[in-house]
Amino acid sequence: MSDKGSPKSKKNVSVVNHKKEAEDIKPPRKSEGGLPNINERLGQLRPSRELLEYYRKKIAEYDEEHDHMVSKLEEYRVTYEEQHKLQWELRQREEEIVELQKALSDMQVYLFQEREHVLRLYSENDRLKIRELEDKKKIQQLLSLSSSPDGETTYFMKEPPAKAIIEQKTKSKRPQSAVDSRQNRGIKKKAVPMTDRRGSIEAIPEEKYKHDNESLVLQVEALQAQLQEQTKLAKEQMEALIEDRRVKEEEMQTRMERDEAKIATLTEKLHKTQDLLYESTKDFLELRYQGRSNERLWMGEKDKLLRDLDNVKLQLHPNRDPVLNMSDGAFDRAGCVEEMKSLEYQLTQSQKLAEMYREQVIQLEDELSRIREEGDVTREIFKGRSDKMTKRLQLMNQRYQDLEKRRNLEVEGFKNDIKNLRSRLKDVERQLYKVTMGFAEDMDMKRPEDLDLQILKNVRATAGRSKKLMGELKNLKSKMYGIENDLKHL
Numbered sequence: 343m344s345d346k347g348s349p350k351s352k353k354n355v356s357v358v359n360h361k362k363e364a365e366d367i368k369p370p371r372k373s374e375g376g377l378p379n380i381n382e383r384l385g386q387l388r389p390s391r392e393l394l395e396y397y398r399k400k401i402a403e404y405d406e407e408h409d410h411m412v413s414k415l416e417e418y419r420v421t422y423e424e425q426h427k428l429q430w431e432l433r434q435r436e437e438e439i440v441e442l443q444k445a446l447s448d449m450q451v452y453l454f455q456e457r458e459h460v461l462r463l464y465s466e467n468d469r470l471k472i473r474e475l476e477d478k479k480k481i482q483q484l485l486s487l488s489s490s491p492d493g494e495t496t497y498f499m500k501e502p503p504a505k506a507i508i509e510q511k512t513k514s515k516r517p518q519s520a521v522d523s524r525q526n527r528g529i530k531k532k533a534v535p536m537t538d539r540r541g542s543i544e545a546i547p548e549e550k551y552k553h554d555n556e557s558l559v560l561q562v563e564a565l566q567a568q569l570q571e572q573t574k575l576a577k578e579q580m581e582a583l584i585e586d587r588r589v590k591e592e593e594m595q596t597r598m599e600r601d602e603a604k605i606a607t608l609t610e611k612l613h614k615t616q617d618l619l620y621e622s623t624k625d626f627l628e629l630r631y632q633g634r635s636n637e638r639l640w641m642g643e644k645d646k647l648l649r650d651l652d653n654v655k656l657q658l659h660p661n662r663d664p665v666l667n668m669s670d671g672a673f674d675r676a677g678c679v680e681e682m683k684s685l686e687y688q689l690t691q692s693q694k695l696a697e698m699y700r701e702q703v704i705q706l707e708d709e710l711s712r713i714r715e716e717g718d719v720t721r722e723i724f725k726g727r728s729d730k731m732t733k734r735l736q737l738m739n740q741r742y743q744d745l746e747k748r749r750n751l752e753v754e755g756f757k758n759d760i761k762n763l764r765s766r767l768k769d770v771e772r773q774l775y776k777v778t779m780g781f782a783e784d785m786d787m788k789r790p791e792d793l794d795l796q797i798l799k800n801v802r803a804t805a806g807r808s809k810k811l812m813g814e815l816k817n818l819k820s821k822m823y824g825i826e827n828d829l830k831h832l
Contacts, residue, residue, distance in 0.1 A: 443589065450582050454575065461571050465826065468564035476557050558767065565822055569760065572829040573753065580749065587742065594731065601724070612713065619706070630695070634688075641684075752828075759825055766818060773811060 440593075443593075447586055450586075454579050454582070457575055461568065461575065464571070465564070465568050468568070472557060472560050472564065475560065479557070555771065558770075561822065562764075562767065565826065566760070568826065569756065569829060576749065576753075580746070583742070587738070591735070594735070598728070605724070609717075612717075616710070623702075627699070756825065756829070759821070763818060763821065766814070770811065770814060770818075773807070
């Protein structure tokens with residue numbers, strides 16, 4: 343009997359054929375469980391052209407989107423650098439403006455000092471002019487008292503001569519006798535009549551008092567002009583100080599507003615960054631979860647495709663059913679082992695990611711607490727500085743008000759002093775007028791020979807009054823000089 347028709351021979355033939363077909367198919371490398379890897383099994387699939395075109399389009403779109411985002415980031419960087427440069431230039435301009443304002447205030451101070459110096463020079467010039475007039479009047483009075491002849495002329499030199507003037511001493515040829523001298527004296531006495539002498543003596547006190555009144559009037563006018571200039575200077579100085587204070591207040595207000603705006607923008611940016619950080623972390627976690635879910639779906643789809651592929655292979659090769667049926671249990675066992683390993687790997691990865699996210703959350707919370715503490719500290723510092731600035735501003739306002747009140751009171755006091763001095767000057771003028779009238783009334787014009795004796799008697803009688811008037815005049819001068827010094831030191 344031949345063994346060809348037996349079932350045993352048929353079984354051997356089918357096994358050999360199956361081995362040959364398996365060798366022709368060249369199955370992929372198997373994993374540790376005896377089954378090939380999923381990626382290797384998918385690598386044997388031949389993708390269609392439509393799928394390749396679809397992925398090429400997707401990759402091109404992603405590249406374009408990436409280039410667009412890079413260009414946007416570059417534009418944002420350029421704009422941010424320009425903004426930073428403009429802010430830096432603006433800060434430099436503000437510093438230059440502050441320096442110029444300081445220089446302007448210093449120039450105003452120097453200008454007021456120069457004006458005060460000019461006013462002092464004016465007052466000194468007026469005083470010297472008044473003294474010059476008084477000296478001229480005294481010289482004229484002395485010349486009028488010396489009764490110079492008509493042909494004599496007196497010259498006044500404003501400056502000393504370049505060369506010294508030496509009088510020549512002429513020797514008399516012959517000495518005059520006592521008789522000649524007596525005759526000359528008699529001639530001189532005859533040359534000046536008694537009526538002219540009386541008129542000159544009567545005119546001396548009136549001219550003297552008139553000159554004194556004129557000098558006093560000039561002094562009062564000079565003091566009034568100096569007082570007006572000093573009040574004008576003080577008023578301008580006060581206006582300049584008020585203007586400086588107003589400018590500084592405006593600068594302080596603008597700085598406070600700018601700082602408040604910066605703080606508001608920074609807090610807003612901080613809130614936005616915190617919101618963006620929260621949203622980005624949330625989106626990242628959601629995308630991670632979606633990616634993992636998609637990965638699980640893809641794994642399921644891969645398994646499904648591989649099963650469909652196995653079914654198709656079984657349908658195409660039905661002779662291999664016994665061999666495949668024999669290996670179903672091993673395949674299921676190997677698939678379970680592989681799935682367990684993949685699940686364990688995913689679990690370890692998820693735990694690592696959870697630890698990493700937990701550490702990031704802790705770091706972000708620490709940074710957030712630090713930023714909040716810094717914000718609280720800066721807020722407290724700014725609040726303290728603002729309180730100090732408000733207190734200082736109130737103190738400066740109070741000082742300016744006190745200075746203004748003091749200035750007003752001093753001006754009122756100076757006005758009252760000027761009024762009192764004017765009234766006392768009028769009283770002195772009245773007393774001088776009474777004295778001159780008293781001279782005229784007391785003199786007896788019927789006896790011209792005793793006119794000198796009458797004048798001496800009147801002078802002796804009015805010596806006390808003249809001393810009193812001189813004392814009052816000295817007091818007035820001292821008060822005037824005191825007022826002048828006060829005006830200089832204002």
